[in-house]
Amino acid sequence: MELADDTLHSVIALVRQHTGIAMNEHKRVLLQGRLLPRMRALGLTSYRDYVARVAAGGPEVEAFVNMVTTNDSAFFRTPAVWRWLESSFLDAWRNNADGGVLRIWSAAAATGEEAYSLAMLCAELRERHPNFRYAIHATDIASEALAQARSGSYGGRSAERFQAAHPALFAKYMAPGAAAGEYVVTPALRECVTFAEHNLLGPAPMRGHFDLVMLRNVLIYFDEATQERALRQVRVAMRSRGRLVLGEQETISRIATPFEFEQHHVYRIAGEGA
Ligand SMILES: C[S@@+](CC[C@H](N)C(=O)[O-])C[C@H]1O[C@@H](n2cnc3c(N)ncnc32)[C@H](O)[C@@H]1O
Structure with a gap:
Protein backbone atom coordinates (compact mmCIF):
# COMPACT_ATOMS: atom_id res chain seq x y z
CA MET A 1 0.00 0.00 0.00
CA GLU A 2 1.53 3.32 -1.08
CA LEU A 3 1.67 6.52 0.93
CA ALA A 4 0.03 9.19 -1.26
CA ASP A 5 1.85 12.51 -1.60
CA ASP A 6 -0.37 14.55 0.70
CA THR A 7 -0.33 11.89 3.45
CA LEU A 8 3.44 11.48 3.07
CA HIS A 9 3.85 15.21 3.62
CA SER A 10 1.70 15.00 6.75
CA VAL A 11 3.86 12.14 8.05
CA ILE A 12 7.03 14.11 7.34
CA ALA A 13 5.57 17.12 9.18
CA LEU A 14 4.68 14.97 12.19
CA VAL A 15 8.17 13.45 12.25
CA ARG A 16 9.66 16.94 12.27
CA GLN A 17 7.24 18.21 14.90
CA HIS A 18 7.92 15.40 17.36
CA THR A 19 11.58 14.58 16.76
CA GLY A 20 13.18 17.37 14.72
CA ILE A 21 14.21 14.79 12.12
CA ALA A 22 14.11 16.29 8.64
CA MET A 23 12.83 13.79 6.06
CA ASN A 24 11.91 14.22 2.42
CA GLU A 25 9.95 12.31 -0.24
CA HIS A 26 12.81 9.84 -0.68
CA LYS A 27 11.81 8.30 2.66
CA ARG A 28 8.43 7.19 1.27
CA VAL A 29 9.31 3.49 1.07
CA LEU A 30 11.05 3.48 4.44
CA LEU A 31 8.06 5.16 6.10
CA GLN A 32 5.61 2.79 4.41
CA GLY A 33 7.59 -0.20 5.66
CA ARG A 34 7.68 1.10 9.20
CA LEU A 35 4.10 2.39 9.50
CA LEU A 36 2.12 -0.31 7.66
CA PRO A 37 2.44 -3.10 10.30
CA ARG A 38 1.43 -0.66 13.05
CA MET A 39 -1.50 0.64 11.02
CA ARG A 40 -2.75 -2.91 10.48
CA ALA A 41 -2.23 -3.82 14.13
CA LEU A 42 -4.52 -0.91 15.03
CA GLY A 43 -7.14 -2.16 12.56
CA LEU A 44 -6.82 0.97 10.39
CA THR A 45 -7.25 0.67 6.64
CA SER A 46 -5.47 3.80 5.41
CA TYR A 47 -2.36 5.85 6.17
CA ARG A 48 -4.65 8.87 6.31
CA ASP A 49 -6.48 7.37 9.33
CA TYR A 50 -3.17 6.57 10.95
CA VAL A 51 -1.90 10.12 10.43
CA ALA A 52 -5.11 11.43 12.04
CA ARG A 53 -4.47 9.15 15.04
CA VAL A 54 -0.92 10.49 15.52
CA ALA A 55 -1.98 14.09 14.87
CA ALA A 56 -4.59 13.75 17.63
CA GLY A 57 -1.71 13.27 20.09
CA GLY A 58 -1.97 10.81 22.96
CA PRO A 59 -0.22 7.48 23.32
CA GLU A 60 0.18 6.84 19.58
CA VAL A 61 2.83 9.57 19.39
CA GLU A 62 5.22 7.42 21.43
CA ALA A 63 4.74 4.44 19.08
CA PHE A 64 5.18 6.75 16.09
CA VAL A 65 8.47 8.15 17.44
CA ASN A 66 9.71 4.61 18.06
CA MET A 67 8.98 3.73 14.43
CA VAL A 68 10.44 6.76 12.71
CA THR A 69 13.73 6.95 14.62
CA THR A 70 16.77 4.88 13.65
CA ASN A 71 18.28 3.49 16.82
CA ASP A 72 21.45 1.74 15.68
CA SER A 73 24.58 2.00 17.81
CA ALA A 74 27.70 0.03 18.67
CA PHE A 75 30.06 -0.57 21.55
CA PHE A 76 33.16 1.63 21.33
CA ARG A 77 31.91 3.18 18.07
CA THR A 78 34.60 5.24 16.31
C1 LIG B 1 21.75 6.55 14.98
S1 LIG B 1 21.28 6.67 16.68
C2 LIG B 1 22.80 7.19 17.44
C3 LIG B 1 23.11 6.40 18.68
C4 LIG B 1 24.41 6.75 19.38
N1 LIG B 1 24.48 8.15 19.74
C5 LIG B 1 25.60 6.38 18.52
O1 LIG B 1 26.22 7.24 17.94
O2 LIG B 1 25.90 5.19 18.44
C6 LIG B 1 20.31 8.18 16.67
C7 LIG B 1 19.42 8.30 17.91
O3 LIG B 1 18.93 9.64 18.00
C8 LIG B 1 17.66 9.58 18.61
N2 LIG B 1 16.94 10.83 18.37
C9 LIG B 1 16.41 11.28 17.21
N3 LIG B 1 15.81 12.46 17.40
C10 LIG B 1 15.96 12.77 18.71
C11 LIG B 1 15.55 13.86 19.51
N4 LIG B 1 14.84 14.89 19.02
N5 LIG B 1 15.88 13.85 20.82
C12 LIG B 1 16.57 12.82 21.36
N6 LIG B 1 16.99 11.75 20.64
C13 LIG B 1 16.68 11.73 19.33
C14 LIG B 1 17.01 8.37 17.96
O4 LIG B 1 15.93 7.88 18.71
C15 LIG B 1 18.20 7.41 17.88
O5 LIG B 1 18.20 6.51 18.95
Whole structure:
Protein backbone atom coordinates (compact mmCIF):
# COMPACT_ATOMS: atom_id res chain seq x y z
CA MET A 1 0.00 0.00 0.00
CA GLU A 2 1.53 3.32 -1.08
CA LEU A 3 1.67 6.52 0.93
CA ALA A 4 0.03 9.19 -1.26
CA ASP A 5 1.85 12.51 -1.60
CA ASP A 6 -0.37 14.55 0.70
CA THR A 7 -0.33 11.89 3.45
CA LEU A 8 3.44 11.48 3.07
CA HIS A 9 3.85 15.21 3.62
CA SER A 10 1.70 15.00 6.75
CA VAL A 11 3.86 12.14 8.05
CA ILE A 12 7.03 14.11 7.34
CA ALA A 13 5.57 17.12 9.18
CA LEU A 14 4.68 14.97 12.19
CA VAL A 15 8.17 13.45 12.25
CA ARG A 16 9.66 16.94 12.27
CA GLN A 17 7.24 18.21 14.90
CA HIS A 18 7.92 15.40 17.36
CA THR A 19 11.58 14.58 16.76
CA GLY A 20 13.18 17.37 14.72
CA ILE A 21 14.21 14.79 12.12
CA ALA A 22 14.11 16.29 8.64
CA MET A 23 12.83 13.79 6.06
CA ASN A 24 11.91 14.22 2.42
CA GLU A 25 9.95 12.31 -0.24
CA HIS A 26 12.81 9.84 -0.68
CA LYS A 27 11.81 8.30 2.66
CA ARG A 28 8.43 7.19 1.27
CA VAL A 29 9.31 3.49 1.07
CA LEU A 30 11.05 3.48 4.44
CA LEU A 31 8.06 5.16 6.10
CA GLN A 32 5.61 2.79 4.41
CA GLY A 33 7.59 -0.20 5.66
CA ARG A 34 7.68 1.10 9.20
CA LEU A 35 4.10 2.39 9.50
CA LEU A 36 2.12 -0.31 7.66
CA PRO A 37 2.44 -3.10 10.30
CA ARG A 38 1.43 -0.66 13.05
CA MET A 39 -1.50 0.64 11.02
CA ARG A 40 -2.75 -2.91 10.48
CA ALA A 41 -2.23 -3.82 14.13
CA LEU A 42 -4.52 -0.91 15.03
CA GLY A 43 -7.14 -2.16 12.56
CA LEU A 44 -6.82 0.97 10.39
CA THR A 45 -7.25 0.67 6.64
CA SER A 46 -5.47 3.80 5.41
CA TYR A 47 -2.36 5.85 6.17
CA ARG A 48 -4.65 8.87 6.31
CA ASP A 49 -6.48 7.37 9.33
CA TYR A 50 -3.17 6.57 10.95
CA VAL A 51 -1.90 10.12 10.43
CA ALA A 52 -5.11 11.43 12.04
CA ARG A 53 -4.47 9.15 15.04
CA VAL A 54 -0.92 10.49 15.52
CA ALA A 55 -1.98 14.09 14.87
CA ALA A 56 -4.59 13.75 17.63
CA GLY A 57 -1.71 13.27 20.09
CA GLY A 58 -1.97 10.81 22.96
CA PRO A 59 -0.22 7.48 23.32
CA GLU A 60 0.18 6.84 19.58
CA VAL A 61 2.83 9.57 19.39
CA GLU A 62 5.22 7.42 21.43
CA ALA A 63 4.74 4.44 19.08
CA PHE A 64 5.18 6.75 16.09
CA VAL A 65 8.47 8.15 17.44
CA ASN A 66 9.71 4.61 18.06
CA MET A 67 8.98 3.73 14.43
CA VAL A 68 10.44 6.76 12.71
CA THR A 69 13.73 6.95 14.62
CA THR A 70 16.77 4.88 13.65
CA ASN A 71 18.28 3.49 16.82
CA ASP A 72 21.45 1.74 15.68
CA SER A 73 24.58 2.00 17.81
CA ALA A 74 27.70 0.03 18.67
CA PHE A 75 30.06 -0.57 21.55
CA PHE A 76 33.16 1.63 21.33
CA ARG A 77 31.91 3.18 18.07
CA THR A 78 34.60 5.24 16.31
CA PRO A 79 37.80 3.98 18.00
CA ALA A 80 39.58 7.36 17.68
CA VAL A 81 37.08 8.88 20.12
CA TRP A 82 37.78 6.20 22.71
CA ARG A 83 41.51 6.64 22.28
CA TRP A 84 41.08 10.38 22.92
CA LEU A 85 38.93 9.73 25.98
CA GLU A 86 41.41 7.26 27.44
CA SER A 87 44.68 8.95 26.58
CA SER A 88 43.73 12.60 26.89
CA PHE A 89 40.35 13.62 28.28
CA LEU A 90 40.14 11.41 31.37
CA ASP A 91 43.67 12.22 32.56
CA ALA A 92 43.16 15.95 32.01
CA TRP A 93 39.85 15.81 33.86
CA ARG A 94 41.34 13.91 36.82
CA ASN A 95 44.19 16.39 37.10
CA ASN A 96 41.70 19.25 37.54
CA ALA A 97 38.96 17.35 39.35
CA ASP A 98 39.52 18.36 43.00
CA GLY A 99 37.82 15.17 44.11
CA GLY A 100 34.60 15.84 42.19
CA VAL A 101 32.45 13.47 40.20
CA LEU A 102 32.91 13.16 36.42
CA ARG A 103 29.44 13.62 34.95
CA ILE A 104 28.82 12.29 31.44
CA TRP A 105 25.73 12.64 29.27
CA SER A 106 25.27 10.09 26.51
CA ALA A 107 22.62 12.01 24.54
CA ALA A 108 20.57 10.25 21.85
CA ALA A 109 21.96 7.05 23.35
CA ALA A 110 19.68 4.71 21.36
CA THR A 111 20.09 1.15 22.68
CA GLY A 112 22.78 2.09 25.20
CA GLU A 113 26.01 0.65 23.80
CA GLU A 114 27.80 4.01 24.10
CA ALA A 115 26.71 4.51 27.72
CA TYR A 116 27.95 1.06 28.71
CA SER A 117 31.20 1.57 26.80
CA LEU A 118 31.71 4.75 28.85
CA ALA A 119 30.89 2.85 32.02
CA MET A 120 33.52 0.20 31.17
CA LEU A 121 36.14 2.83 30.46
CA CYS A 122 35.40 4.55 33.76
CA ALA A 123 35.26 1.29 35.72
CA GLU A 124 38.68 0.35 34.37
CA LEU A 125 40.05 3.74 35.39
CA ARG A 126 38.54 3.39 38.85
CA GLU A 127 40.36 0.10 39.35
CA ARG A 128 43.63 1.98 38.87
CA HIS A 129 42.49 5.09 40.78
CA PRO A 130 39.96 4.15 43.51
CA ASN A 131 39.18 7.81 44.26
CA PHE A 132 37.87 8.38 40.75
CA ARG A 133 34.09 8.87 40.79
CA TYR A 134 31.77 9.12 37.81
CA ALA A 135 28.12 9.18 36.82
CA ILE A 136 26.72 8.44 33.37
CA HIS A 137 23.31 9.66 32.26
CA ALA A 138 21.93 8.29 28.99
CA THR A 139 18.88 9.68 27.21
CA ASP A 140 16.94 9.16 24.01
CA ILE A 141 13.59 10.15 22.60
CA ALA A 142 12.66 6.56 21.67
CA SER A 143 11.15 4.60 24.55
CA GLU A 144 11.68 1.17 22.98
CA ALA A 145 15.38 1.78 22.40
CA LEU A 146 15.68 2.98 25.99
CA ALA A 147 13.92 -0.13 27.28
CA GLN A 148 16.49 -2.26 25.52
CA ALA A 149 19.27 -0.05 26.86
CA ARG A 150 17.98 -0.43 30.41
CA SER A 151 17.84 -4.20 30.04
CA GLY A 152 21.52 -4.21 29.07
CA SER A 153 20.87 -7.22 26.86
CA TYR A 154 22.67 -7.56 23.52
CA GLY A 155 23.02 -10.17 20.84
CA GLY A 156 23.69 -10.47 17.13
CA ARG A 157 26.21 -8.18 15.46
CA SER A 158 26.35 -5.73 18.36
CA ALA A 159 27.66 -8.38 20.77
CA GLU A 160 29.77 -10.16 18.15
CA ARG A 161 31.60 -7.02 17.07
CA PHE A 162 32.23 -5.96 20.65
CA GLN A 163 33.58 -9.40 21.56
CA ALA A 164 35.87 -9.49 18.53
CA ALA A 165 37.27 -5.98 19.09
CA HIS A 166 37.58 -6.04 22.91
CA PRO A 167 37.64 -9.66 24.10
CA ALA A 168 38.97 -8.87 27.60
CA LEU A 169 36.35 -6.18 28.32
CA PHE A 170 33.63 -8.37 26.86
CA ALA A 171 34.57 -11.28 29.10
CA LYS A 172 34.73 -9.03 32.15
CA TYR A 173 31.53 -7.01 31.74
CA MET A 174 29.14 -9.19 29.70
CA ALA A 175 27.50 -12.32 31.12
CA PRO A 176 25.69 -14.95 29.03
CA GLY A 177 21.94 -14.24 28.91
CA ALA A 178 18.97 -16.61 28.88
CA ALA A 179 18.87 -17.05 25.08
CA ALA A 180 21.63 -18.46 22.88
CA GLY A 181 23.92 -15.69 21.64
CA GLU A 182 22.51 -13.17 24.14
CA TYR A 183 24.76 -11.35 26.60
CA VAL A 184 23.81 -9.07 29.46
CA VAL A 185 25.83 -6.21 30.92
CA THR A 186 26.84 -7.12 34.48
CA PRO A 187 24.58 -5.65 37.20
CA ALA A 188 27.41 -3.63 38.78
CA LEU A 189 28.06 -1.87 35.48
CA ARG A 190 24.35 -1.31 34.83
CA GLU A 191 24.13 0.49 38.16
CA CYS A 192 26.62 3.11 36.91
CA VAL A 193 24.24 4.33 34.21
CA THR A 194 20.88 6.08 34.56
CA PHE A 195 18.49 6.18 31.60
CA ALA A 196 15.73 8.70 30.89
CA GLU A 197 13.58 9.86 28.01
CA HIS A 198 14.66 13.22 26.65
CA ASN A 199 13.89 15.15 23.49
CA LEU A 200 16.77 17.26 22.18
CA LEU A 201 14.21 19.79 20.90
CA GLY A 202 13.25 20.56 24.49
CA PRO A 203 15.06 22.10 27.46
CA ALA A 204 18.32 20.62 28.75
CA PRO A 205 17.79 17.73 31.19
CA MET A 206 20.01 19.51 33.75
CA ARG A 207 21.77 22.87 33.87
CA GLY A 208 25.53 23.35 34.21
CA HIS A 209 25.95 19.69 35.05
CA PHE A 210 27.97 17.65 32.56
CA ASP A 211 31.74 17.55 32.00
CA LEU A 212 31.39 15.49 28.86
CA VAL A 213 28.52 15.23 26.38
CA MET A 214 28.51 12.54 23.73
CA LEU A 215 26.08 13.67 21.02
CA ARG A 216 26.88 11.35 18.18
CA ASN A 217 25.06 10.47 14.99
CA VAL A 218 21.91 12.40 15.70
CA LEU A 219 22.60 15.93 14.41
CA ILE A 220 22.88 14.46 10.90
CA TYR A 221 19.13 13.87 10.99
CA PHE A 222 18.34 17.53 11.77
CA ASP A 223 18.30 20.62 9.57
CA GLU A 224 20.66 23.44 10.53
CA ALA A 225 18.13 25.45 12.55
CA THR A 226 17.26 22.37 14.60
CA GLN A 227 20.95 21.56 15.09
CA GLU A 228 21.50 25.06 16.46
CA ARG A 229 18.49 24.79 18.76
CA ALA A 230 19.62 21.41 20.14
CA LEU A 231 23.21 22.57 20.63
CA ARG A 232 22.13 25.67 22.57
CA GLN A 233 20.42 23.38 25.10
CA VAL A 234 23.39 21.01 25.17
CA ARG A 235 25.53 24.00 26.15
CA VAL A 236 23.08 24.84 28.95
CA ALA A 237 23.54 21.30 30.29
CA MET A 238 27.33 21.56 30.39
CA ARG A 239 29.72 22.67 33.09
CA SER A 240 32.38 25.16 32.17
CA ARG A 241 35.44 23.55 30.57
CA GLY A 242 33.31 20.60 29.46
CA ARG A 243 33.77 18.85 26.15
CA LEU A 244 31.27 17.92 23.45
CA VAL A 245 31.87 14.92 21.19
CA LEU A 246 30.08 14.60 17.84
CA GLY A 247 29.81 11.72 15.39
CA GLU A 248 32.21 10.90 12.59
CA GLN A 249 30.08 12.42 9.82
CA GLU A 250 29.11 15.51 11.78
CA THR A 251 30.51 19.00 11.63
CA ILE A 252 29.07 22.17 13.09
CA SER A 253 31.50 24.62 11.53
CA ARG A 254 28.85 26.11 9.22
CA ILE A 255 26.27 26.88 11.89
CA ALA A 256 26.13 29.31 14.82
CA THR A 257 26.74 27.42 18.06
CA PRO A 258 28.25 28.08 21.49
CA PHE A 259 31.07 25.63 20.69
CA GLU A 260 34.46 25.80 18.99
CA PHE A 261 36.43 23.09 17.28
CA GLU A 262 39.19 21.49 19.33
CA GLN A 263 40.10 18.43 17.32
CA HIS A 264 38.37 15.92 15.08
CA HIS A 265 35.05 14.96 16.81
CA VAL A 266 35.76 17.13 19.87
CA TYR A 267 34.45 20.64 20.69
CA ARG A 268 34.97 22.94 23.65
CA ILE A 269 32.72 25.73 24.89
CA ALA A 270 33.32 28.90 22.87
CA GLY A 271 35.48 31.48 24.59
CA GLU A 272 36.96 29.08 27.15
CA GLY A 273 40.28 28.58 25.36
CA ALA A 274 42.23 25.33 25.29
C1 LIG B 1 21.75 6.55 14.98
S1 LIG B 1 21.28 6.67 16.68
C2 LIG B 1 22.80 7.19 17.44
C3 LIG B 1 23.11 6.40 18.68
C4 LIG B 1 24.41 6.75 19.38
N1 LIG B 1 24.48 8.15 19.74
C5 LIG B 1 25.60 6.38 18.52
O1 LIG B 1 26.22 7.24 17.94
O2 LIG B 1 25.90 5.19 18.44
C6 LIG B 1 20.31 8.18 16.67
C7 LIG B 1 19.42 8.30 17.91
O3 LIG B 1 18.93 9.64 18.00
C8 LIG B 1 17.66 9.58 18.61
N2 LIG B 1 16.94 10.83 18.37
C9 LIG B 1 16.41 11.28 17.21
N3 LIG B 1 15.81 12.46 17.40
C10 LIG B 1 15.96 12.77 18.71
C11 LIG B 1 15.55 13.86 19.51
N4 LIG B 1 14.84 14.89 19.02
N5 LIG B 1 15.88 13.85 20.82
C12 LIG B 1 16.57 12.82 21.36
N6 LIG B 1 16.99 11.75 20.64
C13 LIG B 1 16.68 11.73 19.33
C14 LIG B 1 17.01 8.37 17.96
O4 LIG B 1 15.93 7.88 18.71
C15 LIG B 1 18.20 7.41 17.88
O5 LIG B 1 18.20 6.51 18.95
